[in-house]
Amino acid sequence: MLTAIDENGQVVNLLEIEVKELTGKYFCPxxxxxxFIKNGEIKMPHFAHKSLKACDLxxxxxxxxxxxxxxxxxxxxxxxxKVEIEAYIPEFKQRPDLLVNDKIAIEIQCSHLSMKRLKERTENYQVHGFTVLWLMGQDLWLKDQITNLQKNLVYFSENRGxxxxxxxxxxxKLRLKTLIHEDLSGKIIYLQEEIPFGQGRLIEQLRLPFLSKKLLxxxxxxDLKLAEFxxxxLYYCSPKWLKLQEKY
Ligand SMILES: [Zn+2]
Known part of the structure; x- marks a missing residue:
């Protein structure tokens, strides 16, 4: 984590202060x-719990x-x-990675999370009047196939599907994958656009899917081998294809 509370109850943000300026004790909000303050060789300076057992955040x-x-x-x-990092929202005990203009929560998801937790967190934001946007780190990038978790993180717009x-x-880089669909063999097909970090106004870039554009x-x-596929x-009794066969 990059923020903590100091002995006077003030929020300290490691992105705005030099580590050498940190002297007192720091606590989890x-x-x-x-x-602890960890200032290692590989990771950038950050705060870490001595024990995570008691922490629900x-x-x-x-x-x-x-x-x-x-x-x-x-x-x-x-x-x-206006952006706050790890802003703690006490009403529903959540801490978005970034909170933009007081209302837009940005969640940078780098590891798997359960569907239950995704649903809970998304609903909490919505109920309390926040918009939440999930941006995915490497482990959750779309590959050849789409997982159930990824299906729940896909958005829709008229212009980009x-x-x-x-x-x-x-x-x-920030990457936008659009017109995502699954072909008959279950492979994922899409178009992609990339935006280098720092280019333009980020909040505008995130509205890209809603800008009208020439139809993509x-x-x-x-696929001439589709019948064979x-x-x-059916020969190997794939449940998906047996179900389709039954339907037809
Ligand atoms: Zn804690």
């Missing part, structure tokens, strides 16, 4: 336990990727908008 220590992405997006937003946001820490299309190649799926 949720469980109130004392935090921080379930695990963060990766270098997560800390780095939070920092990059914080700086990008900060150029043009089903779309999905990814963050690339290595190349420092994906040219599809007719379906035959094989």
């Amino acid at each position: 949720s469980c109130k336990s004392e935090l 921080w379930l695990e220590n963060e990766s270098e990727q997560h800390l780095g992405l939070k920092k990059a997006l914080y700086q990008w937003f900060k150029k043009t908008d 089903f779309y999905y946001w990814e963050l690339d820490f290595k190349t420092q 299309t994906i040219p599809l190649i007719v 379906i035959r094989r799926q």
Whole structure:
């Protein structure tokens, strides 16, 4: 985590202060336990719990990727908008990675989370009048197939169809995958656009799916081996294809 509460109850943000300026004791805004300052070789300076057992806000220590992405997006937003990092929202005990203009919660998701937790967190934001946007780190990037969790993180707009946001820490890019669909063999097909970190106003870039644009299309190649593929799926009793066969 990049923020903590100091002995006077003030929030300290490691992105705005030099580590050498930190002298007193620092505490977690949720469980109130004392935090370490970690200033290692690999990860950027951050606070860490001595024990996470009593904390319901921080379930695990963060990766270098997560800390780095939070920092990059914080700086990008900060150029043009009001942004808070790890702002603690006491009404529903949540701490979005970034809170933009008081109402837009940005969640940078770098590891798997349960569907139950995703639903809970999303609903909490909505009930309390926040908009939440999930941006995905490397482990959750869309690959050849789509998982149930990813299906729940896909958004829809008239202009871009089903779309999905990814963050690339290595190349420092925000990636928008659009017109996402599954072909008959279960493979995921999409178009993608990349925006280098720092380019333009981030809050505008995140509205990209809603901007009208010349209709996007994906040219599809007719798969001549499709009949053979379906035959094989039925031969091996693939549940998906058996169900379809039954229907027809
Ligand atoms: Zn804590």
